[in-house]
Amino acid sequence: MSLSSLQLCLLFSSALFCLGLMAALSRSNTILVLLGVELMLNAANVNFIAFWRYGPNPEAATGVVFVLFAIAVAAAEAAVGLALVIAIYRHQKNIRLQEATRLKG
Amino acid sequence: MSGLPLLSALVIAPWAGAALLALLRGASPRTCRLVALAFSLSTLVLAALALAAFDPARTTPQLVERHVWITALNVHYHLGLDGLSLVLVLLTGVIGPVALMASWRTARSRLFGALLLALQGSALGVFLALDFFHWFLFWELSLVPAFFLIKLWGGTGATRAAYQFVVYTISGSAFMLVAFAAIFAATGSLDFQQLAQLGADGSLAAKLGVDGARLVFLGVLLGLAVKAPLWPLHTWLPSTYAEAPTGVSMFLTAVMSKMGVYGFLRILWPLFPQQLHDSAPWLLLLALGGVVLGAWAALRQTDLKRMLAYSSLNHVSYCLLALFAVAHATGRPGLSSEAATAALAGTILQMFNHGLSAAALFCCIGVLESRAGGKRGLHDFGGVRTAAPIFAGLCGVALFSSLGLPGLNGFVGEFLIFRGVFGLNPGVAAVACLGLLGTAMFLLTFWQRVFHGPRGGAATVAFGDVRGIELASLAPLVVLMIALGVAPQLLLRLINPLVTSWAGHLVLP
Amino acid sequence: MNADSILERGPLLVRDWLVSFLPEPARWLAGSLLAITAVIVAFASLFALLTLIERKVLARVQNRPGPNRVGIPLTKIRLFGLGQPLADGIKMLTKEDIVPRSADRVLHFLAPVALLAFAILTFAVIPFGRHLVPVELEAGVLYFFAAGAATELAVFMAGWASRNKYSLLAAMRALAQLISYELPLLLSVVPVVMLAGTLSTTGIVERQGGWTFGLLPQWHVFTPWGAAGFAIFFVAALAESNRSPFDLPEAESELIAGHLTEYSGFKYALFFMAEYFGMCALCGMGVTLFLGGWQAPLSFLAFIPSYIWFGAKLMTLLLAFMWVRATLPRLRIDQLTRLAWKFLVPLALVNLGVAAFWSLSADWTGAVRLTRWLIAAMLLAGPFVLLGRKLTAGLAPRIYRYAT
Amino acid sequence: MMALILIALVTLASAAAAMLLRNLIHSALLLTASWAGLAAFYLWAGAEFVAFAQVLVYVGAISMVVLFAVLLTRPPQPMPVTPPNTLGRALVALITGGAVLGVFIGAIVSSPLPATAAPAPTVSVKQLGLELAGRHAGALLIVGALLTVALLGAVVLAATDREPVGASLDDVRGRPPGTPLQKSGDAP
């Protein structure tokens, strides 16, 4: 195959992304869904780094900076997500995502 | 004397009285009555002062007070007195106190006195105003006290009558307001004198445009016609006069209807001579309708007050008849100015005389009503003449004066009107004579049913003759009637120069 | 003085020599393998020695001789207890390795291995000598803490895998302690990185070279923020490696052996080895950051090779750890966390502020430098006293009764 | 090139395993492994700082949080897994995942990406630092604020049944503490 390394990285990230997507869709446990989402985020980071690595002007390092920020935000998101899960657990005594559909307060 | 702003005092005195009465919380009914009487007499005194200061020779308005009021609208507080308004002011001065005395018992209530004074004040305001703005202000203002007086102290159907009266008149004057708004828009001024000059040389009509002038003329005509009941627009009159308490109906018939005729003479005629001339034939017909049908309708009435209401419609229609005859004749080549002046003098005299006689008659009806416990049907009485000869005498004089019997004031006015109308338009005069006949018939029927015949109805039981206060209210009117009947010169000398100057209107622009 | 004296470059020469036997591509690999084995051997032996030294120091502090019986096996020679570690090692290996039936076999096995692996990983960036740094990384300090952070994962695995309520709870408390103290650890390091201007450990050490007035070495510890930083680092390192006042997880009085209850035999030994490796790594980092790494204390002593100085400083820190273990009583879990969050973290933040002030006022010259020092000191002393007073607000004054 | 494929395979394998496993703890740990794989990829790509940051943040912190979350939300009795539900869901997931993957692959294969074999760029930490503190200073501050707020929020959310730390939300809303949060709209 005449894939360049960049395309390889992209393939890797898209595979990772779809894996995260399938995980998020298939698992009914909220935490795993969150983790699936985390995977998707990391797939995006991979893309960034890949394009930074093989992109036209790597010295600008925007890709890297962006990934740093992405990691920070993902961390915050994971923290809040899991806190929510715990809160839901307190109400629902189980954390099946399908049952957490009560939109009212 | 010149220093004192006489006319403003004249207008403000009754209003001040009304206000004072309104404030007099704790006063006993007696004092309220006396205060009210004092103030309304004050207007008579002031009118007398004005009479003294009045110089008949000058036809232009005298004792003029003119202050800028609303600069934006070019509106001035403009009071003036000429022959016509002096006569009517005197009439109001006389009728005011008399009306109050006539309803002496109801005048015990503070509000009644205040409202009657307000009514008188607004009437004076109308007669003295020379600027449309506050003329119209008083014109409308007169409705308010009248409404309450009728509604609060009126007879059984008072509420309906009061509402009909006010709404009817207001809708009429609404048109007039629109018309004057148009005039203001066209000419920029609301002062009667200036408008009269514009009207005289035809530039007012030119400014408004042919159709515009006709519409505006119709608007003003409608407003005035409703007030001085011109025949088809008079249906509010009988019910209102019938339901109003005695004093109020006296004032209404004597002064309020004169406001309308005053409006015709002061506003409509000088401002729109050409339009009035054009529509004169129709108006003559209406006036004739008022004269003849008014008299004959009175024949049918069983309620005395309604009958008198129709009689006052009849008399007012005489005034209008004369004016329309003059208007119809203006510009005709062979016109005898003497007939025109006779007609106009007759109109003014008739206004004054009718004021007196109608007021006296209503007062008599009031006396009858008070004796009969509120009943005032034609068949409720009988042989009152035997029971109360003096009362019968006074009522007789009033009756025959309004009949137009020579020797009393009614005749002079009617004679002059007929003299003028015959000179200008013989056919109309002939038909109008029917009115005289009709008046004679229903008045004599009234006299015969109530006073003659055996004692019956309310008169069978104790029917006291006329007492102090009632006599006090009737006597001055009767004396005035006889005096003016014998010597009409007293009044005519005031209006003659004015009327001759009006003859100038006879030639169309 | 002779930066590249023979002694300094000795170990490098040896390595080059050994590696030269291999073809080019594998040479890099071999070199690194060599470095790795060298580090592991050195620290494993230090581990063994340390267990002994620790027990001797504790004993001496408690006025007792400590293990002096075990010498050379099968002989009477006691060698002051030097044989004791060997004996312990053999004991550990021969003990039966019990794995609870309900335990999660994989995790149970994986926990000590992971812990040890991460501990060893941290040695990659510590500069033992002028040229003796296993991996020359630009973000060396970051790498060190990244690897250090993974240890909590292993502790959790241990706690969870043994399927034992108490061990899980103990693991949770240990984790809480580790996480709480990771923050002050990092924060105390940040001023150093800020002043040094670089994350690479070798850079930091070089930065601390040079002596003022020929006498005072320019180590970070001798600057006000440096001293405060070192103090915080020292306390955090103690907690990070579950030592002495903070050795709650293994404390006897607490939940038996904490997350190690289900472990026995060799895995237990591994845990201990990992703990000591972690302690050594932390001390090494402390030395590099604050005590000038392999820099000589005095200019004229510079001739002694750098790794000797590094070793000496390392041993002093380790002894300080043992000294602290011997003397200070154990803290309760809430006192422990309150100390971290309410005292150390704010102090570290203040220290950060002072360091910023220090770097901004770097170009003050002459007498003003003294005032700069005093200001920095005062800025630190104030909050220190306040926070301290606040920390012990509700407690009765401590009464010291000395053993008579 | 080989390293890349190797790293990719390891990461993907651990991720897939994490997603498939029944046991939550195992899947969490495997996931941590995949995060470590990613860090390795970053190292391979030359961005050490990012790799170390990745390790520090994900492996160090987030995995801890995930594990704590898993522990705290242990269901009283093991979740009864309703087969049809998961099967159907899994099928749907597969289909969508496949579709999205197809789209990506299609895009990658068809788009003419510059296959420049440029030398691996390196970015020094100092340069990164300048970049962060320079152009992206604002973003840095915001992320700082975001992190603090998010973590505080997380603490408040996840607090136990005891009143949340500090001013209880009810006081703030002026209702006696402890009354259930009732929407004012639907009175009983």
Place this chain on the structure above:
Amino acid sequence: MSLSVQLLWLIPALPLLAAVVGTLAPRGEFKLSASTAIAALTLSFLLSCGALITALADPSAHLTSNFTWFDLGHGAVRLGWLLDPLTALMCVMVTFVGLLIFVFSTGYMRDDANAKQFFCFLSLFAAAMLGLIIANSLLLLFVCWELVGLASYLLIGFWFHKPEAAAAAKKAFITTRIGDLGLLLGLLWLYDSTGTLLLYDEGQGVLDPVVLAGLGGSTAIGLLIFCGAVGKSGQFPLHVWLPDAMEGPTPVSALIHAATMVAAGVFLMARVFPLLTPDALIVIAFTGAITALLGALIACAQSDLKRILAFSTVSQLGYMMLAIGVGSWVAAIFHLLTHAFFKALLFLGAGSVIHAAHHEQDIRALGGLRGPMKTTFVTFAIGMMALAGVPFLFSGFWSKEAVLHAAHGWGFSQIPFYAGLVAVVLTAFYMTRLVAEVFFGHPRGNGAAHAHENTAAMTLPLGLLAACTILLGAIGTPWWPWLQRTLDPEFLSEPGGAGLMATSIVLVALGLGAGWALYGRKLRQKSAAADPLAVIAPRAFAFLAARMKFDKLYAATFGRLSDTLAACADALDRHVWDGVVRLLARLGRFTGLVNREADEEGLNAGFDATSESIRATAKAYSRAHTGDAHGYLLMIAFGFVVLVFAVLVGGGR
């Protein structure tokens, strides 16, 4: 002793003064008001004699004194007094007859409650009549004319407690008023065309030759003025009120409805005679003739004493109008004067009969009064013979002769002359019927039975009047037409009237004979007995008895017309104009209603519908938010895929 024209106004002023004193005097003081009235009238009688002297000094002169009543812009309204033989004679007649009637009524009205008022009304009437006579201005004449009408109204309705009296008074006033309107119109026309209403005003007056020549439609004016006379003097169409006027006390009837007031119409026509054109005169003549005939016919069938006399007055007035119509106003005035005396005499006689018979007025219930009431019978007989026209001795004959002579000499047509002759016969007939019924035979009712002669106060005037009726004839005989010449200097009495005189004597005798034949010979015994005339021509008699049903006719025509006009006027008011207003009000309410409906159904409904649909769509959308996170993610993924395909397929540059 002559009275200058300036003082002429004193004559009416004195009775007016008496009237005022009468009203102001306290109630019940009958004596005071009566005496002042009589004193005032005697004074004005004396003054009238003085005026007569001055007038006779120069019979052809018209002495006037004018003054301004009130000025009116351009011209002034001027009134004035006129003294000429006509005025003087009339004043003397009115005052003399009035005096006698006053004296009579003091006796007649003694026992009436408000007699005081009676005398004040009488003096008011006298003042008005005198004012009318001396007026030089038609306006003043009109004023007094109306006042006379008022006085007659008050006097007719004196016993107002009787409904018939009140109705009669009203009827009298209304009918005269109708006539007055005609007069007013004529007067106005005159005023309008000549600019003044003064009769003689130094050449400017209406009757002055120069103005007279210039006058336009004087026929119409004449006829209009004649209307006033018709109304006042009870000529043909407007005579209906006169018989009813008998409701008033008899002195009133005597004074007003015999002597003075009714004569006012004739006096007016005489006064404005120069104004009347030949055409007008024709109309006047014929109306006079008809009235004369009509009055006489109806009088024959009346059964009420005063009604008969009233109708006889109507017919005599017809004679006077006939005289004027045929051109000889002098004969009319001569007949007027003589008629005033004997008709007053007859009325007073009737009054004393009624007074004596306790107010019994029906001749059928009277009878046989010859015996007890001697003087009344004698004086009544004299009056009857004068009225009937018994020749030579009585003034009635001479004046009637003059009229017939003038009628005969009229060029236009002889019909009035023949009517006059027939009327002579009829007059004689009904007078004899009257005298026979009342005085001869024996009393048929109990009132008549107790009748006895009245006191001197009542019988004295009768005597005086009887004397005058006899003497007065002398002043106007053909041989010595003194009166005619004084009134009209150019009067020339053409001879040859002897034949005419003979025929009239024959006719009078015929009438008397017939009357005596029917009534005189066999007197009816009982009041209920049928009237002999009724026996002969029952239907005619009934028709005549019902006054030729004029009242019913008028009631049917004018009465109903006025009622319908009143009804339609009232209906017009109540339904048409009020209807329009009510319609407008309802229209207003209707628009209000429509407005509200439009708002309610149109606007609001539309608005509600749209908001409803919005809420529905919102609800539909909200269902999309299931809360199922998986669902959301699925949506995003699919969305992404679809989007990409859309761009790839659709996009394509």
